[in-house]
Amino acid sequence: MYYQIWAFFLQEDEYQQWRKNTKLNNNYNRLTWQKIIDFFASVEDNFLVKSQLGEAKNPEHFISIATENGYHLILEELAWFLVTRKHIWTFLDFAQKTPSVKDKLLASKTPQQFVQIAANYGYHFTVDELAWLLTEIKSSPELVPIDNSVGEVDTVSNYGKIEIGYWIWLAEEWGIIAPFCHREPPLNFMSQYGDNPFLPDRCFLPKSYFNQHLISNR
Incomplete structure (x- = not known):
């Protein structure tokens, strides 16, 4: 699952593209942020779902698998959460150095x-x-x-x-x-x-x- 997250959202080309997209369409709030935190916490304890997500072929397939297992995620929401976290972490790392x-x-x-x-x-x-x-x-x-x-x-x-x-x-x-x-x-x-x-x-x-x-x- 973690490789898919990196490949679909955080690999440099994908990360930069999602940054542009989420910057233009950022209408999310704290409830969205918490929903995705809860999603990852739940999946971490569910080996079957985690394994299925690890077989995802693309971002849309990743969301489809999550939906089939009862999680209500939107692709753009997940991308916003992941790239925003990375963006802030990257800045804090830059500040530390x-x-x-x-x-x-x-x-x-x-x-x-x-x-x-x-x-x-x-x-x-x-x-x-x-x-x-x-x-x-x-x-x-x-x-x-x-x-x-x-x-x-x-x-x-x-x-x-x-x-x-x-x-x-x-x-x-x-x-x-x-x-x-x-x-x-x-x-x-x-x-x-x-x-x-x-x-x-x-x-x-x-x-x-x-x-x-x-x-x-x-």
């Missing part, structure tokens, strides 16, 4: 300023899309702590080892994601870094908590 960009982002006073900095470097996404991705990540146990070259502990995603704790912290401060704890308990070994506020098992209220507009209301 470019200290001057990372410093600008960490100094952002608002999420609008953050996405404008991204746009200045050719990465276009909305505040909502950033918030949905960071909320998805914070809700997931797929984060691990690592020591960087100067002895600091960073929270990184298993998706390519991108530091993510900084951006979650900023998003909480801006009020675009809620300061909630994980739905699933974090791994026990993370507790040894209990003084690090960037770890995802740290549940704290940012200063902006009482006047924030939580994403659940969007």
Whole structure:
């Protein structure tokens, strides 16, 4: 299944074409984003459906198989979700490798300023899309702590080892994601870094908590 996702949506030529298409026809919302997250979570636990999707010949066939198994997906919705996630991840990876960009982002006073900095470097996404991705990540146990070259502990995603704790912290401060704890308990070994506020098992209220507009209301 994962090869099909890469080949149909994320391989460079397909990715660029879907980027153009979704940029012109982006009318999706948080419910669409969550629906696709739920789809992948469900399929991950269903070996038969996962195997069938792994035999898909093209994007339309992929959607047809999903539909036959009771999932209500639209091709353009799935493409938007996949390419938007990759686009934001690519930008965060770029920022991680470019200290001057990372410093600008960490100094952002608002999420609008953050996405404008991204746009200045050719990465276009909305505040909502950033918030949905960071909320998805914070809700997931797929984060691990690592020591960087100067002895600091960073929270990184298993998706390519991108530091993510900084951006979650900023998003909480801006009020675009809620300061909630994980739905699933974090791994026990993370507790040894209990003084690090960037770890995802740290549940704290940012200063902006009482006047924030939580994403659940969007």
